[in-house]
Amino acid sequence: MTSKFLIYGLFDPETKHLRYIGKSCSGLKRTRRHGHAPAIEHDNTRKGNWVRSLRNRGSNYGVAVIQEFDDDLSLDDYEIFWIWYFRDLGYDLVNFSSGGRGSSGWKHS
Numbered sequence: 001m002t003s004k005f006l007i008y009g010l011f012d013p014e015t016k017h018l019r020y021i022g023k024s025c026s027g028l029k030r031t032r033r034h035g036h037a038p039a040i041e042h043d044n045t046r047k048g049n050w051v052r053s054l055r056n057r058g059s060n061y062g063v064a065v066i067q068e069f070d071d072d073l074s075l076d077d078y079e080i081f082w083i084w085y086f087r088d089l090g091y092d093l094v095n096f097s098s099g100g101r102g103s104s105g106w107k108h109s
Contacts, residue, residue: 003027003068003069003070004024004025004026004027005024005025005068005069005070005071005072005075006023006024006027006028006065006066006067006068006069007021007022007023007024007065007066007067007075007078007079007082008021008022008023008024008028008030008031008063008064008065008066009021009022009063009064009066009082009086010022010031010034010061010062010063011061011062011063011064012054012061012062013054013059013060013061013062014059016062017091017092018064018086018091018093019047019050019061019091019092019093019094020034020047020050020061020093020094020095021066021079021082021083021086021093021095021099022034022079022095023075023076023078023079023099025072025075028063028065031063034047034051034061035051035055035060035061040052040055045094045096046094046095046096047094047095047096049094050094066082067082076099079099080098080099082099083095083098083099084098084099
């Protein structure tokens, strides 16, 4: 059984490339909200554009659990770590921030 507290990744089902890192306090329920139709229609972030492009191709993102926790005390720090880690490996993540609480790393255009 998957933990309620986790770090997860969304990946392209065709290329298998990891595209997004997120955190959840509600288990895998959180991962479904990224593709919720009304919300995604107005999401003009890189993530929103990516999810819409998948939908336009008749596809949906895949989900992978990266790390599980017993509580939410470390979620922010580990989300920051995993975003940094995968970006450092060269993954083209669509996260608009560096993770954690708030929007550190996000630059308003």
